[in-house]
Amino acid sequence: MTDRPNASITPRLKQRLLFSRAATRVAMIAERFWPLVLPLVLIAGLFVSLSWFGVFALLPEGLRVALAAVFALGALAALWPLRFLRLPKAAEIDRRIEAVNRLEHNPLLTLDDRPSGARTPFGEALWREHQKRMAARLGRLDAAVPDARVPERDPWGLRAGVALLLFTSFAFSYGPLGGRLSDPFQPAAAREVIAPRIDAWVTPPPYTGKAPMFLTADANRGVSTFTVPQDSTLSLRVTGGSGEETLSYAPSGRDAQAIEPAKAASGEAGAAPAAGNVRQFAGALTEDGELLLHSGRQEIGRWGFSVTPDKPPVIRFAAEPKRAVNGTLELQYEIEDDYGAASARAGFEQAQAPAPNARPLYDEPEMTLNLPRRGSKANAAKTSKDLTEHVWAGSSIRLTLSATDDADQTAHSEAMTMVMPERSFTNPLARAVIEQRRLLGLDANARQRVLDLIDAVTLRPEDTFDSPTSYLALMSVRSRLRLAGSDDQLRDVVSYMWQVALGIEDGSLSDAEQRLRQAQQALQEALRNGASDEEISKLMQELRQAMNDFLREFAQRNQNRDNAQMPQDGQQMRQSDLDRMLDQIENLARSGNREQAEDLLSQLQDMMNNLQMAQPNQGQQGQQGEFSQQMNKLGEIMRRQQEMMNETFRMDQMQRGDDGQSGDGDRQDQGQQGQNDRNGQPGQGGMTPEELAEALKQLQEGQGQLQRDLQQLGKNLEGMGMQPNEGFGQADRSMGQAGESLGEGEGDRAVGHQGRALEALRQGARDMMQQLQAMMGEDGQQGQGGRQQNADRDPLGRPRATQGPDFGDSVKVPDEIDVQRARRILDEIRKRLGDALSPQVERRYLERLLEAK
Numbered sequence: 082m083t084d085r086p087n088a089s090i091t092p093r094l095k096q097r098l099l100f101s102r103a104a105t106r107v108a109m110i111a112e113r114f115w116p117l118v119l120p121l122v123l124i125a126g127l128f129v130s131l132s133w134f135g136v137f138a139l140l141p142e143g144l145r146v147a148l149a150a151v152f153a154l155g156a157l158a159a160l161w162p163l164r165f166l167r168l169p170k171a172a173e174i175d176r177r178i179e180a181v182n183r184l185e186h187n188p189l190l191t192l193d194d195r196p197s198g199a200r201t202p203f204g205e206a207l208w209r210e211h212q213k214r215m216a217a218r219l220g221r222l223d224a225a226v227p228d229a230r231v232p233e234r235d236p237w238g239l240r241a242g243v244a245l246l247l248f249t250s251f252a253f254s255y256g257p258l259g260g261r262l263s264d265p266f267q268p269a270a271a272r273e274v275i276a277p278r279i280d281a282w283v284t285p286p287p288y289t290g291k292a293p294m295f296l297t298a299d300a301n302r303g304v305s306t307f308t309v310p311q312d313s314t315l316s317l318r319v320t321g322g323s324g325e326e327t328l329s330y331a332p333s334g335r336d337a338q339a340i341e342p343a344k345a346a347s348g349e350a351g352a353a354p355a356a357g358n359v360r361q362f363a364g365a366l367t368e369d370g371e372l373l374l375h376s377g378r379q380e381i382g383r384w385g386f387s388v389t390p391d392k393p394p395v396i397r398f399a400a401e402p403k404r405a406v407n408g409t410l411e412l413q414y415e416i417e418d419d420y421g422a423a424s425a426r427a428g429f430e431q432a433q434a435p436a437p438n439a440r441p442l443y444d445e446p447e448m449t450l451n452l453p454r455r456g457s458k459a460n461a462a463k464t465s466k467d468l469t470e471h472v473w474a475g476s477s478i479r480l481t482l483s484a485t486d487d488a489d490q491t492a493h494s495e496a497m498t499m500v501m502p503e504r505s506f507t508n509p510l511a512r513a514v515i516e517q518r519r520l521l522g523l524d525a526n527a528r529q530r531v532l533d534l535i536d537a538v539t540l541r542p543e544d545t546f547d548s549p550t551s552y553l554a555l556m557s558v559r560s561r562l563r564l565a566g567s568d569d570q571l572r573d574v575v576s577y578m579w580q581v582a583l584g585i586e587d588g589s590l591s592d593a594e595q596r597l598r599q600a601q602q603a604l605q606e607a608l609r610n611g612a613s614d615e616e617i618s619k620l621m622q623e624l625r626q627a628m629n630d631f632l633r634e635f636a637q638r639n640q641n642r643d644n645a646q647m648p649q650d651g652q653q654m655r656q657s658d659l660d661r662m663l664d665q666i667e668n669l670a671r672s673g674n675r676e677q678a679e680d681l682l683s684q685l686q687d688m689m690n691n692l693q694m695a696q697p698n699q700g701q702q703g704q705q706g707e708f709s710q711q712m713n714k715l716g717e718i719m720r721r722q723q724e725m726m727n728e729t730f731r732m733d734q735m736q737r738g739d740d741g742q743s744g745d746g747d748r749q750d751q752g753q754q755g756q757n758d759r760n761g762q763p764g765q766g767g768m769t770p771e772e773l774a775e776a777l778k779q780l781q782e783g784q785g786q787l788q789r790d791l792q793q794l795g796k797n798l799e800g801m802g803m804q805p806n807e808g809f810g811q812a813d814r815s816m817g818q819a820g821e822s823l824g825e826g827e828g829d830r831a832v833g834h835q836g837r838a839l840e841a842l843r844q845g846a847r848d849m850m851q852q853l854q855a856m857m858g859e860d861g862q863q864g865q866g867g868r869q870q871n872a873d874r875d876p877l878g879r880p881r882a883t884q885g886p887d888f889g890d891s892v893k894v895p896d897e898i899d900v901q902r903a904r905r906i907l908d909e910i911r912k913r914l915g916d917a918l919s920p921q922v923e924r925r926y927l928e929r930l931l932e933a934k
Contacts, residue, residue, distance in 0.1 A: 121159035133250035135260030277322030288487035404502035425450035472522025474503035733828025808845030
C-alpha cells in the first residue's frame with residue numbers, strides 16, 4: 082500500500098508550523114547560547130567601563146599591561162563553555178512547541194507519524210481520521226520564548242551592576258578626564274596628546290615698514306582672505322597635538338605644495354608644561370593661494386592669502402642736469418616705488434667712443450643719488466656732487482639714472498646728453514696743466530706728448546711763471562711723469578697735477594674748500610647710515626672748523642679783488658646765522674629727525690655753492706633803508722622769540738623731570754627726582770624747584786619786554802605810513818597769553834602760544850613787504866632802478882638776516898613743537914624696547930622703526 086499525503090495538513094497550517102518551528106528553534110538556540118556567553122559579556126563590559134573611566138590611562142606602564150593581560154586571559158577562559166553548545170533537533174523543537182501550547186497526545190508527532198504493522202484500508206482510514214482530529218487541535222500555535230534561566234546562574238545580579246557601570250562610564254568618557262577604548266593598547270607617551278595650540282603670523286619684508294599680522298588673533302578669526310606684501314614670511318607653530326600635523330600651500334589653480342617643518346623641538350620656552358610637541362613651519366608667500374593645516378586626515382586650519390606684488394621702481398629726471406656756480410653737478414629727479422627705493426645711482430658714458438688704441442687710466446665716475454624720504458608723499462629728490470676733479474670733466478657724456486628697490490628690481494631713466502661740468506680756471510698756466518692732465522688721464526699712451534707740452538711750457542720760465550713755486554711744482558710733475566712705470570703711478574701723477582693746478586689758481590683756498598666738502602660728505606654719510614650721537618657730534622665739530630677756515634680764507638681772497646661789489650642792496654650773512662643752522666642740524670639728528678637734518682645739510686651745501694659767486698656790497702640809502710632797519714628789528718624780535726620758545730621748552734622738560742634720557746631706568750629716575758624735590762635738593766638739570774620757578778619768572782619778564790618791543794615796532798611802522806596787519810595783532814595776543822602761561826608755571830601751553838606768535842610775526846612780515854613793494858612801485862620794474870632778482874638774498878642764497886626776518890619759506894627747519902613731538906615718540910619707542918615683557922615680534926618691529934632710514 083503506497084503512502085498518501087496527509088490531507089489534514091492544509092497550506093495554511095503548513096505555514097503556521099513552519100513559522101512556529103523556526104521561531105522556536107531560534108529561541109532554543111538563544112537560551113542555550115546566552116548562559117554560555119554571559120561570562121564573556123560581563124568581562125568585556127567591565128573592560129570597557131574601566132577604559133572609559135580612564136583607569137588604564139592613569140596606571141603605570143607595567144600595571145597597565147598586566148591588567149590588560151588579566152582581561153585577555155579571562156576572555157579566553159570565558160570562551161571555553163561554548164564547546165558544550167548543541168543545536169536543537171526537529172523532535173525537540175516539536176516537543177517544545179507542544180509544551181508551550183499545552184497540546185496533549187503529541188499532535189505534531191501524529192501529523193508526521195504513520196501506523197505500524199500491516200496496512201489495511203480500514204486502518205488507513207481510521208489513521209487519517211485520527212490525524213484530521215489532531216490537526217484540528219492545531220488551530221493556533223505560539224512560538225517558544227527563550228528562557229535561559231540566568232537568575233538561577235547569577236543569583237546576586239552581578240550582570241545589572243556591570244550594565245550600570247557601563248552606562249555611567251560611557252557618559253563619563255565625554256568629559257575632560259574621560260578615557261578611550263584605545264588606552265589599554267597605547268603607550269603612555271602616545272596617550273598624552275592634547276588639543277593643539279596653533280599660532281600663525283605673517284611678517285612682511287622689513288623694507289615695507291608694515292607690522293606683523295597675526296592670523297590666529299581673535300580679531301582675525303572672521304577674515305577669510307589676508308592681503309600681504311610679496312615675499313612675506315609665513316610662520317606657523319603647533320604646540321601639543323599628535324605631532325603628525327602637516328602644512329601645505331595651494332597656489333590659485335595649482336596643486337597644494339607641502340611645507341616641511343623647520344624643526345621638531347620639545348619643551349620650548351612658551352609651551353605649556355603638558356605639551357611637549359612643538360612643530361614649526363616657515364615659508365615665503367609669493368603668490369595668491371590658501372594655507373592648509375591638517376592633523377592626519379582632519380583639517381584643523383585654513384587661511385587664504387592675496388599677495389600684493391612688489392612693483393618695480395620708476396625714476397625720471399625732474400629737470401635738466403645743470404652745473405652749480407662752483408662747478409658741481411646738480412641732478413633733480415623723481416623716484417616712485419610702492420615701498421621706497423633702496424638705492425639709486427647715476428651712470429655715465431662718454432658720448433664719443435675713445436680711440437681704438439686708447440688706454441684710459443680711469444673708469445666712469447660714480448655718483449650715488451639721495452633718496453626721497455620713506456613714507457613721504459613727495460617723491461622728488463636732489464643730489465649734487467663735485468666731479469670736476471674727474472678726467473671726464475669737460476667731455477660730452479650720456480647720463481642715465483637707475484634706481485633699485487629692496488626686491489632687487491632695477492629701473493632706468495632716459496639718457497641725457499650733456500657736457501660734464503668742469504671747474505673754471507682763470508689762470509692760463511692752471512688751464513694748461515688741466516688740459517695736459519685730461520689728456521694723460523684719458524689715454525696713458527699720450528704720456529710722451531704730455532712731457533713735450535710740459536717742456537714747451539717750461540722752456541722760458543721767466544715769461545711764463547709768476548712765482549718760483551709754480552715752476553718747481555710743474556717740474557716736479559715732469560719728473561714724476563718721466564719716472565712712472567705703471568698705471569698706478571700714472572694715476573698718482575694725474576692726481577698731483579690737479580693739486581698743482583689748484584695751487585696755481587687759488588693758492589691755499591683750495592685746501593680749505595676740499596676740507597669743507599669732505600666734512601659735509603662725511604656728515605651726510607653718517608646721517609644716512611644711522612651713526613651714533615657721539616659720532617654726529619664729532620663730525621659736526623669738524624664741519625664747523627672746516628667752514629670757519631673756508632669763510633676766513635674766502636674773505637681774505639675777496640679783499641684782494643679790485644672793484645668787486647655786490648648789488649646795491651646786497652648784504653652778507655652773519656656768522657651767527659650759520660652757527661644757528663649748524664646747531665639746528667645737530668639738534669635734529671639727536672632728536673631722531675635725521676631725514677630732516679640731511680635735507681637741511683643739503684640746503685647748506687647749496688648755500689656754500691652760492692657763496693663763491695657773492696661779492697662785497699654797499700649799504701642801503703633812502704626810505705627803503707629806513708624801512709629795512711625796522712624790518713631788521715622785526716627779525717631780531719622773531720629771533721628772540723625763537724630763542725625764548727626753545728628756553729621755555731627746556732624749562733618745561735626740567736619741570737616735568739625729563740632730562741632727555743629714556744630707557745628702563747626712567748621710573749627709578751623719576752622717583753629719585755621726586756624725592757630730591759621734596760628734600761629741596763637739586764633735581765633734573767641740577768636746579769631746585771625754587772630755581773626753576775625763578776627761571777620761569779625771568780622768562781615771563783622777557784616775554785613781556787618782547788611784547789612791548791613789538792608794540793613799539795608797530796608804532797614806528799605807522800609813523801612811516803605803514804599799516805600793521807592782523808598778524809601783528811595776533812602775535813601781540815599770543816605773546817600776552819604766553820606770558821600768562823609762564824606766570825602760572827604751564828610751560829607746555831606757553832610753548833604753544835610762543836609758536837603761534839612766531840608764525841603770526843612771519844605772516845605780518847610778509848604783508849609788510851608787500852605794502853613796501855606797492856609803495857615803492859617795484860612790481861614790474863625790476864629792470865629800471867628796481868632790485869635785481871637775487872638782491873634780497875645773501876651770499877648763501879637765503880633771505881638776508883640783516884635785512885629783515887626769515888619768512889620761513891627758504892630753509893624749511895622744523896619748529897620746536899615738531900622736534901618735541903618727535904623726541905617724545907622716540908622716547909616712547911625706547912621705553913617699550915626696555916620692557917622685558919614685550920613680545921619678541923613687537924620688539925623686532927620697534928627695532929626696525931628705530932633703524933628705518
